[in-house]
Amino acid sequence: MAKRLGSQTVVFDKQPIILSGAAIVGKKEGDGPLARYFDDVVDDEYAGEKTFEAAESRILKDTFSKALEKSGKAAADINVILAGDLLNQSTAASYAFRDANTPFIGLFGACSTMSESLTIGSMLIDGGSADYAVCAASSHFCSAERQFRFPLEYGSQRTPTAQWTVTGSGAVILGKDGQGPRIVCATPGKIIDQGIKDANNMGAAMAPAACDTITSHLKDLGRSADDYDLILTGDLGSFGSSMLNDLMIKNGIDMKNKHKDCGTLIFDLEKQGVNCGGSGCGCSAAVFSTYIMNQFRQGALKRILFIATGALMSPTRSQQGESIPGVAHAVCIEA
Amino acid sequence: MAKRLGSQTVVFDKQPIILSGAAIVGKKEGDGPLARYFDDVVDDEYAGEKTFEAAESRILKDTFSKALEKSGKAAADINVILAGDLLNQSTAASYAFRDANTPFIGLFGACSTMSESLTIGSMLIDGGSADYAVCAASSHFCSAERQFRFPLEYGSQRTPTAQWTVTGSGAVILGKDGQGPRIVCATPGKIIDQGIKDANNMGAAMAPAACDTITSHLKDLGRSADDYDLILTGDLGSFGSSMLNDLMIKNGIDMKNKHKDCGTLIFDLEKQGVNCGGSGCGCSAAVFSTYIMNQFRQGALKRILFIATGALMSPTRSQQGESIPGVAHAVCIEA
Numbered sequence: 001m002a003k004r005l006g007s008q009t010v011v012f013d014k015q016p017i018i019l020s021g022a023a024i025v026g027k028k029e030g031d032g033p034l035a036r037y038f039d040d041v042v043d044d045e046y047a048g049e050k051t052f053e054a055a056e057s058r059i060l061k062d063t064f065s066k067a068l069e070k071s072g073k074a075a076a077d078i079n080v081i082l083a084g085d086l087l088n089q090s091t092a093a094s095y096a097f098r099d100a101n102t103p104f105i106g107l108f109g110a111c112s113t114m115s116e117s118l119t120i121g122s123m124l125i126d127g128g129s130a131d132y133a134v135c136a137a138s139s140h141f142c143s144a145e146r147q148f149r150f151p152l153e154y155g156s157q158r159t160p161t162a163q164w165t166v167t168g169s170g171a172v173i174l175g176k177d178g179q180g181p182r183i184v185c186a187t188p189g190k191i192i193d194q195g196i197k198d199a200n201n202m203g204a205a206m207a208p209a210a211c212d213t214i215t216s217h218l219k220d221l222g223r224s225a226d227d228y229d230l231i232l233t234g235d236l237g238s239f240g241s242s243m244l245n246d247l248m249i250k251n252g253i254d255m256k257n258k259h260k261d262c263g264t265l266i267f268d269l270e271k272q273g274v275n276c277g278g279s280g281c282g283c284s285a286a287v288f289s290t291y292i293m294n295q296f297r298q299g300a301l302k303r304i305l306f307i308a309t310g311a312l313m314s315p316t317r318s319q320q321g322e323s324i325p326g327v328a329h330a331v332c333i334e335a
Numbered sequence: 336m337a338k339r340l341g342s343q344t345v346v347f348d349k350q351p352i353i354l355s356g357a358a359i360v361g362k363k364e365g366d367g368p369l370a371r372y373f374d375d376v377v378d379d380e381y382a383g384e385k386t387f388e389a390a391e392s393r394i395l396k397d398t399f400s401k402a403l404e405k406s407g408k409a410a411a412d413i414n415v416i417l418a419g420d421l422l423n424q425s426t427a428a429s430y431a432f433r434d435a436n437t438p439f440i441g442l443f444g445a446c447s448t449m450s451e452s453l454t455i456g457s458m459l460i461d462g463g464s465a466d467y468a469v470c471a472a473s474s475h476f477c478s479a480e481r482q483f484r485f486p487l488e489y490g491s492q493r494t495p496t497a498q499w500t501v502t503g504s505g506a507v508i509l510g511k512d513g514q515g516p517r518i519v520c521a522t523p524g525k526i527i528d529q530g531i532k533d534a535n536n537m538g539a540a541m542a543p544a545a546c547d548t549i550t551s552h553l554k555d556l557g558r559s560a561d562d563y564d565l566i567l568t569g570d571l572g573s574f575g576s577s578m579l580n581d582l583m584i585k586n587g588i589d590m591k592n593k594h595k596d597c598g599t600l601i602f603d604l605e606k607q608g609v610n611c612g613g614s615g616c617g618c619s620a621a622v623f624s625t626y627i628m629n630q631f632r633q634g635a636l637k638r639i640l641f642i643a644t645g646a647l648m649s650p651t652r653s654q655q656g657e658s659i660p661g662v663a664h665a666v667c668i669e670a
Contacts, residue, residue, distance in 0.1 A: 053652060110424065147651075
């Protein structure tokens with residue numbers, strides 16, 4: 001039985017284990033600083049399919065297969081798939097897993113999906129509802145751009161605070177037993193809306209949510225940032241990361257030395273022309289599932305807090321003049 | 336601790352309790368046969384807001400307040416909100432709960448969302464990750480039509496197999512203790528795609544998924560349809576319902592006398608011009624949360640199987656010529 005602690009943290013009894021992780025990314029991500037950690041790089045943005053949307057499903061499906069293979073488990077061992085993406089009606093995940101022959105729980109947390117799936121996956125395994133689960137998320141630059149902003153053919157200019165949607169996906173196999181880092185607790189986040197209306201400044205829309213969840217997490221556990229080797233946010237980018245650290249200082253927490261962001265890790269911001277860095281569900285999913293898992297295996301990390309961050313917006317609501325709500329879910333992982 | 340049974344069923348130890356349910360619907364639903372069970376009928380399709388999307392969020396938010404009030408719980412007692420809808424990027428739910436100050440888990444299961452949220456909510460409460468949870472879903476005829484089909488202003492003709500998206504929402508408060516019907520087990524569904532491509536025949540796209548989940552459920556528990564007072568599907572409509580019963584016969588299960596569908600219950604199909612009946616997340620959510628809960632209170636029901644059904648499609652993938660995957664999640668509820 002899990003135990004509730006403080007306002008919103010859940011401490012696990014069984015501590016579900018991350019048996020394996022895998023990521024497949026696009027060419028630009030394959031040219032970035034984390035290239036060697038990814039399982040595969042797909043140079044063709046169509047990934048051999050006819051549309052960008054089908055390509056995203058293909059990448060997600062192949063990532064799942066890779067994670068499964070690395071876990072040593074069979075497809076039949078998996079009790080539930082917990083996955084989502086950014087596409088309308090979450091079709092990247094639905095189509096990726098339509099042949100999986102495994103119960104499927106669709107999640108929507110925008111770019112917070114990876115930690116949302118880890119949160120729910122851990123809760124299900126800890127409570128006995130699943131023995132093994134897949135947690136996965138994906139995004140694709142081309143499918144996301146035309147859906148949220150403009151078709152690529154328009155050649156629209158990008159604003160300085162814009163981020164670059166990652167083409168890629170990440171998946172981990174969570175289990176009740178086995179070898180690997182353990183998920184010891186989770187702090188699911190509240191929706192926070194501070195009135196940001198600029199759909200080209202997602203970092204600013206998501207930073208307050210990250211701040212709220214991290215603050216609650218530390219308070220619930222009576223910890224400080226120094227209790228972690230790393231506090232890893234999803235895709236705040238450089239602008240959002242700076243904003244998060246300023247907001248945390250206002251809450252009396254200095255975490256700057258412990259903080260990194262998947263959106264600034266996955267690209268070389270100086271050389272790759274990605275403005276404030278990477279974004280998209282696939283960004284934190286790919287970085288967490290491979291680079292971070294590798295750091296655990298190397299012994300470089302003993303305890304981290306992983307907080308993927310999501311901007312819960314749609315073009316429809318933004319065009320109606322609405323502000324952008326954010327959400328961030330945190331999971332604490334120990335070696 | 337929950338126990339896994341057979342291929343995909345989870346039997347709960349604590350048996351989470353449905354403390355209360357509420358529904359708010361639109362005018363057409365308020366003119367239908369179940370009118371007296373709903374908590375409120377909103378005659379204005381804008382619900383006092385400026386857009387259909389904002390109206391849907393308003394209705395969902397007010398439904399949550401109503402369910403909370405009926406449960407006798409305070410907002411601060413709720414540990415997690417599990418909700419979703421049909422809109423792009425699930426904004427009905429995200430915007431409805433942005434001021435809730437409660438952890439939010441966004442779900443996407445299209446019209447299967449209500450039983451998806453009951454499934455996950457039960458798993459979380461049973462496992463100790465939550466003491467009290469809200470499970471909710473919504474849809475709105477006007478926001479759905481313009482997103483999935485055509486703007487209403489076009490006055491498009493409807494095909495004979497079309498269904499009418501329900502304007503409305505339903506919410507229940509689930510708890511670890513209290514009075515009410517209990518969720519005794521759940522069978523989360525697999526994605527099933529039988530190649531249906533007609534976005535105006537959702538019943539046919541979803542019926543195979545319902546068949547698969549119900550068959551697995553009965554097999555896992557070694558039960559027959561006669562062990563239930565009612566097998567209630569979400570929004571298959573008249574065409575999909577007939578197809579489901581035929582598919583079940585092929586699986587050797589005759590459930591016709593036990594089966595009802597929320598999509599055919601919520602409207603008078605003869606008089607209300609809704610073709611095959613109601614659809615949308617809000618359809619099964621509203622019917623389940625009020626009419627069915629009332630039947631339990633009256634003692635008319637002792638054990639039911641509730642299977643909301645979702646068509647995991649998007650206009651983008653349909654325009655690309657893709658078929659429509661379906662999913663259906665089942666929860667068994669006892670007095």
